[in-house]
Amino acid sequence: MNQVKLFIELTRLKKPIGYMLLFWPCAWGLTLAYDFSTNLNIYFFYLLLFFLGSVLMRSAGCIVNDILDKEFDGKVFRTKDRPIASGKVSIKLGIFYCLLLCFLALLVLLNFNYFTIILALGSMPLAFTYPLMKRFTYWPQLFLGITFNYGLILGWTAVKGQVDLVIVVFYIGAIFWTLGYDTIYGFQDIKDDEIIGLKSTSIKFKNKPYLLLLSCYSIFSFSLLISGYLMKFNKISLLIFITLLIQMFYFQLKKLDIDIPSSCLKTFKSNNYLGLIVFFGLLLGRF
Numbered sequence: 001m002n003q004v005k006l007f008i009e010l011t012r013l014k015k016p017i018g019y020m021l022l023f024w025p026c027a028w029g030l031t032l033a034y035d036f037s038t039n040l041n042i043y044f045f046y047l048l049l050f051f052l053g054s055v056l057m058r059s060a061g062c063i064v065n066d067i068l069d070k071e072f073d074g075k076v077f078r079t080k081d082r083p084i085a086s087g088k089v090s091i092k093l094g095i096f097y098c099l100l101l102c103f104l105a106l107l108v109l110l111n112f113n114y115f116t117i118i119l120a121l122g123s124m125p126l127a128f129t130y131p132l133m134k135r136f137t138y139w140p141q142l143f144l145g146i147t148f149n150y151g152l153i154l155g156w157t158a159v160k161g162q163v164d165l166v167i168v169v170f171y172i173g174a175i176f177w178t179l180g181y182d183t184i185y186g187f188q189d190i191k192d193d194e195i196i197g198l199k200s201t202s203i204k205f206k207n208k209p210y211l212l213l214l215s216c217y218s219i220f221s222f223s224l225l226i227s228g229y230l231m232k233f234n235k236i237s238l239l240i241f242i243t244l245l246i247q248m249f250y251f252q253l254k255k256l257d258i259d260i261p262s263s264c265l266k267t268f269k270s271n272n273y274l275g276l277i278v279f280f281g282l283l284l285g286r287f
Helices: 002-011 017-033 040-068 091-109 114-122 124-135 140-148 150-160 165-196 209-230 235-255 261-269 271-286
Strands: none
Touching (some): 002 040, 002 091, 017 271, 040 124, 040 150, 114 124, 140 165, 150 165, 165 271, 209 271, 235 261, 235 271, 261 271
């Protein structure tokens, strides 16, 4: 039983925000691409597959992150008690769990078309090298955005079997959404990160955070507007959708206090609701 608890702690399964932020882009891409005049059972089946894949890959990613950051995590107050950093789980066992999760994710992936399988496998180097970026660049959150939103393209290609302009535009915008919310998340660790020599956009923009966040969220909103136009969404629905999104961003920025970790965490978590709003907005736009 203790090993089960450690596994859940290691994979952050009790913190759904991580795998939901990975899942939403998949759901967005699938919803944009799907022909809802056909069998809806396939749509819901793919949605389930993407959800399972998100949980599995996020869990594997957490383990990789903890293995690579073992020495750093032990020096940061928020992460010092993680199973690998604290020595409760060995690196060898962590690698075993990671390989098992990746194998299960592969079984999920094999349900999609060949093109989607190749694209997904091609993203693996990004997924497993992201934790190293904070050692070399102040833009690790940008690499996370490139990785975390890859599901947008996979959701699209699972239906279309090809990459089109509309999903590339949306993908670029979503990268900036992640850059914004993960910068907010990183404000919790600024003091410890500076002491141990790690880099992040949170540190780079600590004196002008709202400039970065406003820019990121503006680019994301604009990409949604362009994507909706390319998909020939109903103009009234699109305007209502974008207005709700902008209001959500406004309340995030208004309530955020980067000097209070609990405020950063609460604002970060609110992006799950934002993902849901975008999902329903895309559904509305398709009808």
